[in-house]
Amino acid sequence: MGFGESITRVLNRLFYKKHVRIGIYGPPNAGKTTLATRIARDWGATSEGKISPIPHETRSAGKVENLEIIAGNGHSVTLDIVDTPGVATKVDYAEFMEYGIGKEEAIARAREATEGVAEAMHWLREDIDGVIYMMDAAEDPFMQVNIMMIGIIESRNLPVLIAANKIDLPDANPQHIKRAFPQHPVIPISCRDGTRIDELYDAIVQTFR
Amino acid sequence: MDGVRIDLISQDRFVMLSAHEKAALVLSIVRSGTIVILENGLTPEEQAELIEMTMSEIMPGEFSGIEIETYPAPSKVRGKGVFSRLLGQDNPPRLTVIGPANQIKTIRKDPDMISAWVSSQIE
Numbered sequence: 001m002g003f004g005e006s007i008t009r010v011l012n013r014l015f016y017k018k019h020v021r022i023g024i025y026g027p028p029n030a031g032k033t034t035l036a037t038r039i040a041r042d043w044g045a046t047s048e049g050k051i052s053p054i055p056h057e058t059r060s061a062g063k064v065e066n067l068e069i070i071a072g073n074g075h076s077v078t079l080d081i082v083d084t085p086g087v088a089t090k091v092d093y094a095e096f097m098e099y100g101i102g103k104e105e106a107i108a109r110a111r112e113a114t115e116g117v118a119e120a121m122h123w124l125r126e127d128i129d130g131v132i133y134m135m136d137a138a139e140d141p142f143m144q145v146n147i148m149m150i151g152i153i154e155s156r157n158l159p160v161l162i163a164a165n166k167i168d169l170p171d172a173n174p175q176h177i178k179r180a181f182p183q184h185p186v187i188p189i190s191c192r193d194g195t196r197i198d199e200l201y202d203a204i205v206q207t208f209r
Numbered sequence: 210m211d212g213v214r215i216d217l218i219s220q221d222r223f224v225m226l227s228a229h230e231k232a233a234l235v236l237s238i239v240r241s242g243t244i245v246i247l248e249n250g251l252t253p254e255e256q257a258e259l260i261e262m263t264m265s266e267i268m269p270g271e272f273s274g275i276e277i278e279t280y281p282a283p284s285k286v287r288g289k290g291v292f293s294r295l296l297g298q299d300n301p302p303r304l305t306v307i308g309p310a311n312q313i314k315t316i317r318k319d320p321d322m323i324s325a326w327v328s329s330q331i332e
Contacts, residue, residue, distance in 0.1 A: 089260060090274025090310035091267055107269040114264040121261045142318045147281050148256045155253035180281065180320075 019066075020208050021080040023123055025153070026134030027145045028086030031165040033058050034191040035134060036083035040064045042197070056096075056113035058085050061123060071205035072198065079208065082123055085116030087145055124152065130159040130208045137164040137172035137188060141180040150181060161207045162186040163200060168193055213244055213312070213329045220249040228252070232259040236266055239275055239309055244327060250279055250302030259307075276313040278323050279305040 024032045040046055045064050062083040070076040091113045096106035124131075131153050135141055153160050162181055164174035167188045174188035185207065187200045216238055223231055232255065238245050251259060259275075267274050280303050306313070308327065316324040 087260065088274070089263055089277055091264070092273040092310065093269040110267070110269045114267045118261050118264040121257055121264075125257070140318065142281055142320070144277050144279070144315070144318075147279065148253070148260070148277070151253040152257045 019078045019080075020129040021082060021127060022130050022132060022204075022208060023082045023084055023120075023128040024132045024134060025084055025087060025120065025124070025149060027136075027143065028056050028088060030086065030134035030136045031163075031191045032086065032134050033062070033083050035132070035163065035165070035189075036062065036064060036081055038191050038194070038197065039067065039069070039081060042201075043067045043069055056086055056088075056091065056109065056116065058083060058116065061085065061116075061119055069201050069204055071202045073202070075205050075209060077205045077209045079204070082128065084120035084123060085113065087117055087120055087149055088113075089145065091117070124156070124158075128158060131161070132204070133160055133162045133184075134165050135162060135177055136166050137174045137177060138166050138169040141177040146180075150184070154183075159207050160184050161200075161203050163191075164188045165191050167195060211329050213327050214242070215244045215246060217246045218248065223247070223249070228255040228258040229262075231255050232262045235259060235307055236262055236275070239307055240266065240272055242309060242312065244306065244308040244313065247302075247305045247307070250305035252302055255302075272309070274310040275307055276310045276315070276325075277305060277307050278313075278315060278318070278325055279303055280323065281320050 024036055026032050045067055063080060064083075065080045066078060067081060068076055068078045091110050093103070093106040093110035096109050097103060101109065133146075133150065133153065135146060150160070162177060162184050164172075164177045164186050166172055167174055168190040172188075174186065178186045185203055187196065187203050189196045189200050191197070218234075226234065231251065235245055235247075236259070256277075259277075263275050266272060306323075306325065312328050314326045314328075316326055318324075
């Protein structure tokens with residue numbers, strides 16, 4: 001190795017900003033699209049994801065590319081964020097009808113949702129360097145999809161950061177999530193009002209840099 | 210007599226099957242309205258295969274998916290590091306119950322106890 005090449009490697013180590021592809025995963029209605037939208041807005045991009053109380057509103061993966069996130073200590077990481085459809089083991093079209101959606105559209109949504117879940121699993125297998133796993137801090141962290149997905153992510157040796165979302169809700173208990181998954185960093189946040197979102201950005205840089 | 214059929218599948222029955230074959234076997238049994246109990250559960254890779262295959266099998270009005278119940282990994286295993294992973298000791302599969310989503314519901318789940326409701330009537 002020549003002197004010039006060594007200098008280049010040292011400079012790269014000092015100044016290179018790593019570019020990674022991060023998937024936002026979690027069960028339906030955990031706030032994945034709200035987070036993707038907030039990250040995009042906070043770091044100068046736009047996200048076209050639709051935020052809705054109806055489960056499986058996100059039925060195909062949405063991407064926001066080349067986001068540079070800077071932590072409070074000045075370190076940074078450049079990310080492509082993939083907002084994935086909520087992962088579930090069941091999709092019942094009748095659930096959509098409870099939100100006033102007609103049967104025909106509900107069936108079409110159910111079909112799209114099943115394709116979306118399969119797509120999310122495909123991304124996890126092929127194209128993701130790390131995961132932000134979203135949980136609703138007001139829900140039971142031991143729900144089966146959380147146990148399965150954290151296990152699947154761990155088996156693929158992907159770095160994972162758990163976002164305990166919706167801490168603005170009165171029933172929220174992020175400590176319950178921390179006790180359930182002590183092996184991973186858990187950041188309590190509210191994507192809706194931005195509470196502690198800066199801590200999440202610091203953790204993103206620390207985990208995925 | 211009305212009732213629910215339960216198939217208990219031993220580890221021996223599963224040991225020679227690939228992830229795809231295990232998922233296909235479980236789904237074919239569950240689709241017939243039977244509850245499956247797996248002696249040793251599924252690995253994360255097999256669970257991922259089962260989720261993907263389930264999504265491809267869902268037919269609105271006929272089959273809405275599956276409900277799976279298993280214990281979370283015990284905390285002493287969850288806290289282990291690189292060496293236990295190298296030895297394959299992290300997240301060992303545990304006894305698992307799988308059934309049609311419209312016939313089995315979780316009532317309560319704790320790290321060491323699961324309560325579920327099984328219905329013989331398809332909702």
